[in-house]
Amino acid sequence: MATRRVIRTHSAQLTSVSDKKGVHVEVEDLARLREIRSLVEANNRSTLSTELIICQIYMESRFDKNARSDGSSARGLMQLLKAPIRELYRLQNLKKPRRERKRDEDLYREADEFHDSDQILDEATNIRIGTAYLQALIEKRTADHSADPVAEAYKDYRGVRNGIYYSKIKAAAEKLAANPESMQALRDMVK
Amino acid sequence: MKNSVILLCCLFAHAFAVAAELVTTCDLGGKASSRVDVVRDSKIADTYVYYLRQKGSKRPFFEDKDSSRGSSVQIACVGSHARALVVTGEFTANALQGFVLSRNPKNAVVERLDFAEKNRPAWLYLSPSETDVVIPTHGYGETNKKFVVYRHVVGSGAEPQVVPTDELPARDGAEVIKLDGDRSR
Numbered sequence: 068m069a070t071r072r073v074i075r076t077h078s079a080q081l082t083s084v085s086d087k088k089g090v091h092v093e094v095e096d097l098a099r100l101r102e103i104r105s106l107v108e109a110n111n112r113s114t115l116s117t118e119l120i121i122c123q124i125y126m127e128s129r130f131d132k133n134a135r136s137d138g139s140s141a142r143g144l145m146q147l148l149k150a151p152i153r154e155l156y157r158l159q160n161l162k163k164p165r166r167e168r169k170r171d172e173d174l175y176r177e178a179d180e181f182h183d184s185d186q187i188l189d190e191a192t193n194i195r196i197g198t199a200y201l202q203a204l205i206e207k208r209t210a211d212h213s214a215d216p217v218a219e220a221y222k223d224y225r226g227v228r229n230g231i232y233y234s235k236i237k238a239a240a241e242k243l244a245a246n247p248e249s250m251q252a253l254r255d256m257v258k
Numbered sequence: 259m260k261n262s263v264i265l266l267c268c269l270f271a272h273a274f275a276v277a278a279e280l281v282t283t284c285d286l287g288g289k290a291s292s293r294v295d296v297v298r299d300s301k302i303a304d305t306y307v308y309y310l311r312q313k314g315s316k317r318p319f320f321e322d323k324d325s326s327r328g329s330s331v332q333i334a335c336v337g338s339h340a341r342a343l344v345v346t347g348e349f350t351a352n353a354l355q356g357f358v359l360s361r362n363p364k365n366a367v368v369e370r371l372d373f374a375e376k377n378r379p380a381w382l383y384l385s386p387s388e389t390d391v392v393i394p395t396h397g398y399g400e401t402n403k404k405f406v407v408y409r410h411v412v413g414s415g416a417e418p419q420v421v422p423t424d425e426l427p428a429r430d431g432a433e434v435i436k437l438d439g440d441r442s443r
Contacts, residue, residue, distance in 0.1 A: 126400060134398055138346075138378035139354045140330070146376060146398070149329065151352050175303035200352070226351030226374030229417050235400055257402050 096250045099130050103144075104247075110194040113202040115217070118240035118247075120198060125253045126236055132190055143188050145197030152187075153178040155200055200224075278309065278316070284335035284343040286361040286368060294343055294359055294368065296333055305329045308347075310359075312368065319357075325350045332378070336435045340384050344391075344437060354378060360389055362412050371410035371418050375399065378437070385432035387412050392426060 100121070107120045127146040128134035135141070140149045156178040160168050169177075186192055204220035213219045221233035235256050242252035278297040286292040291313055298306035300323075307327050308319045318326035331347030340363065346356035353374040362369050363386050373379070375393045383390035391408040395401060401422035409419040 126398075128398060135396075136376040136398070137394065137396060139376050140348060141352075141376050146352070148348055148352050148354075150348050150350050154350065171302045175305065179303070197352075223350070224352050226349070226353040226355040227372060229420060231400060231420060257400060 097248060100248075100250055100253075103130055106190055106194055110191045110198070112195050112199040114205065115198070115201060116240060116244070118243045119236055120194070122236040122239040122243060122253060122256060124194070125239075126232070126257060129257075132188055132193065140182065142182065143193035143197075144190050145193050147182070147187065147193065147197055147200070149179060149182050151200040152182045152196065155196065155203065156181075158203055279306075281308075282333050282335065284341060284359075286341045286343065286359065288361055288363075288366050292361050292366065292368060296343075296345070300327070302327070303329075306331075308345075319345070320349060320355070328355075334437060336382060336437070337384050337433060339433055340386070342382065342384055342389070344379070344382060346378055356391075358382065358389055358391060358410075360384065360412075364413065369410065369412065371408060373408040373418070375406060380405075380437060381426065382435040382437055383427055383429075383432040384435065385430065388432065390427050390432070395422075 103121055103124060104117060107117045107124070111117060111120055113120070124130060124144050127141075128144050130144070132144045134144075134146060136146065141147065153175050156174045157171070160174055181187065187196070201220060201224060204223050205216050208216035208219040208223070218230060218233050222228045222230060225232040239252045239256035242255075243249075246252065278299040281296040281298055283293060283295050286294060293312070295311040296308065297311050297316065298308045300307040305327050306329075307323050308331060309316045309326065310319060319328070320326045326349065328347040328349040331345065334344045336342055336344060337360075340360060342358050342360040344356070344358050346354050349355045351374055353376055355372075355374045356379065357373065358371045359368055360371075361367070369389075371389050371391060373391050373393065375395075376399060377394050377396060379391045379393045381390075381392040383392070389410045389412065393406050393408070395404060395406055399406070403422040404424045405422070405426065407419075407421040407423055407427055409421060411419075
């Protein structure tokens with residue numbers, strides 16, 4: 068009688084168990100970082116460094132142009148409220164000859180229409196407006212002979228005067244400049 | 259004579275038009291001097307310049323009149339034991355700015371806790387020793403944690419502590435007040 072010869076045995080399950088654990092895809096984050104860097108280099112309207120603005124954008128929206136807040140009018144990559152847009156319109160108006168200036172009422176209406184439009188969600192436009200607003204704040208503090216106009220401008224921008232916002236993005240910007248192809252400085256900043 | 263009457267009428271009409279409008283009054287408890295009025299004037303579009311009025315003295319919400327021009331301003335007078343005035347709105351910063359006024363039970367001085375975030379505050383913790391404002395982050399801002407707590411220690415003149423956290427603060431005898439967002443002025 069012939070005996071059955073066992074060629075090979077195994078105990079593995081026939082159907083593999085799927086691994087549902089999330090895997091962080093570094094490549095996509097890095098691609099987005101490069102994209103944001105290009106946008107900032109082309110649209111930064113301030114004297115602030117590219118790295119500082121990148122860190123600010125990450126802090127504001129995590130690079131998500133559709134980020135929304137609860138109860139404020141914040142919109143776009145730099146999460147711009149209505150007030151900064153109104154202020155920029157007001158400053159532009161003041162540069163015109165007196166007889167060509169518009170009434171505040173009309174200016175605010177125009178600024179709000181812009182803020183409510185899809186234009187502000189355009190990433191390049193959002194960066195241009197946000198950085199122009201920062202520059203206006205810096206110039207105001209410079210004119211006031213502030214010892215550190217940038218730090219003071221960020222306090223005005225942030226609405227509280229504890230300095231946490233600027234110190235965090237400044238420290239992260241230095242790390243990002245040293246290692247421009249890594250998201251780590253940005254992630255550490257908001258831990 | 260007729261012209262003088264018309265001129266007087268115009269002056270009165272103008273005076274009424276620019277007079278500060280009382281928005282709300284909050285009695286923070288204790289003596290009559292703890293009553294705080296919120297008033298506003300100088301309307302442009304949906305914005306006004308906002309002031310606090312206490313003991314007959316009127317001062318802008320923030321540093322000056324320019325920085326106190328706001329829209330979407332929400333004001334609440336809350337608390338069943340101790341009372342507090344809670345204000346949030348869009349003023350000149352790129353964040354919702356707000357503050358809480360409450361009365362120190364030991365010396366009856368009205369103390370102020372300032373905060374600014376992109377979201378409205380969701381809870382207020384009031385106790386004789388501490389005032390906490392809890393604001394959800396929704397994953398954006400200076401921290402990945404769920405909430406930012408602005409903490410004022412009663413009697414302290416220091417800047418409020420800013421504490422990122424995933425958990426709501428412990429009640430610890432405080433009255434916890436849910437703040438809703440439907441009081442725009």
